Amino acid sequence: MTKADTDKPLNRPPLSSPKYGLAPRARIWVGAMVAAVLLIIGVGRYAFVRHTPVPRAEVKQGEDRRAAEAEANRKVEEAEKQRLAAEQERQARAAAEAEAKRKNEEAEQQRVAALRAADEGRKRADAEALARYTAMISQGKTESNAGAYDRAIADYNAAIRLDPKSALAFIGRGDAYTSKGDHDRALADYNEAIRLDPKSALALSDRGVAYANKGDYNRAIADFNEAIRLDPKSAHAFRNRGVVYAHKGDIDRAIADFNEAIRLDPKSALTFRNRGDAYTSKGDHDRALADYNEAVRLDPTRAGNR
Numbered sequence: 676m677t678k679a680d681t682d683k684p685l686n687r688p689p690l691s692s693p694k695y696g697l698a699p700r701a702r703i704w705v706g707a708m709v710a711a712v713l714l715i716i717g718v719g720r721y722a723f724v725r726h727t728p729v730p731r732a733e734v735k736q737g738e739d740r741r742a743a744e745a746e747a748n749r750k751v752e753e754a755e756k757q758r759l760a761a762e763q764e765r766q767a768r769a770a771a772e773a774e775a776k777r778k779n780e781e782a783e784q785q786r787v788a789a790l791r792a793a794d795e796g797r798k799r800a801d802a803e804a805l806a807r808y809t810a811m812i813s814q815g816k817t818e819s820n821a822g823a824y825d826r827a828i829a830d831y832n833a834a835i836r837l838d839p840k841s842a843l844a845f846i847g848r849g850d851a852y853t854s855k856g857d858h859d860r861a862l863a864d865y866n867e868a869i870r871l872d873p874k875s876a877l878a879l880s881d882r883g884v885a886y887a888n889k890g891d892y893n894r895a896i897a898d899f900n901e902a903i904r905l906d907p908k909s910a911h912a913f914r915n916r917g918v919v920y921a922h923k924g925d926i927d928r929a930i931a932d933f934n935e936a937i938r939l940d941p942k943s944a945l946t947f948r949n950r951g952d953a954y955t956s957k958g959d960h961d962r963a964l965a966d967y968n969e970a971v972r973l974d975p976t977r978a979g980n981r
Contacts, residue, residue, distance in 0.1 A: 808837040812844060819851045827851040842872035846881055853881070858888045876906035880915055887919050895919045910940035914949060921953050929953045944974035 815830030831848035834841060849864030865882035868875060883898030899916035902909055917932030933950035936943065951966030 804837050808834050808841070808844075811837065812841075812847060815844075815847050815851070819847070819854065822854075824851045824855045840871055842868040842875050842878060845871070846875070846878050849881055849885070853885060853888065858885050861885045862889070874905055876902040876909050876912060879905070880909060880912040883912075883919070884915055887915070887922070892919050892923055908939055910936040910943060910946070913939065914943070914946045917953070918949055921949070921956065926953050926956050930957075942973055944970040947973065 811830045811834035815827045815834065818824070818827035818830055828848055828851045831844050831851065834844040835848070838844065845864045845868040849861040849868065852858070852861035852864060862882065862885040865878055865885055868878035869882065872878060879898045879902040883895040883902065886892070886898060887895035896916060896919055899912050899919065902912035903916070906912065913932045913936035917929040917936065920926070920932060921929035930950060930953045933946055933953060936946045937950065940946065947966045947970035951963040951970065954960070954963035954966060
């Protein structure tokens, strides 16, 4: 093939040429038919895929499953809410209980502190009152021994105000009244002392002295007997009973009591003086003189005092 040949145009028949076998309209009609067939096939396939019916049982099972899952989820959420609410309530209750406990403990601490403070204050007050009471008793005894009976009585009055249940203060005041010769008041104080302390041998012995000073020797001896029963070592009771026996004229019993009193208290100048008087009453002047000498030796200033 030469270049001249290639440069020649191709002599092809037109599309409508019978050479191609179909007329233009026929070709159009065939194409339309093919498209329609393809369209019908495609739509049918789509409808088959999209509209194939699902069995009712499977639909129901799916719905039931979804409903069950939803109900289970709801119950889980509700249980969680209840748990959270219960936990919050528990925490609130625990916090309230802890606060109540804290307040109770604080109140108890305050109560204990108040009681301790009150107790300490009471102990301080009691100690101070006891110190003042002791001082008044001691001062009253000193004043009484010095013969300042009115001041002694004032001291014992103060002691009684500090301790109205002090048998010792009533005994001391009774002794001061006895020394003043006010035997009725002395007897009243001894009675109160015995009421406060029925087992006080000293109070009974001193009341015996008050009865003796009033001339009631039988009551006096009864009190001395009870005092000796309560305290067999009471030289005071033996000596005072001896004095009463001597006043009643029972010198031998008086000397026996003086002997026991001296055995219990060998340094009592007053008892030697009393026994000397008893020996004098019996006419035993030698023994009387010996007792008087011993009384002077023991206490020259008080040998002759009652």
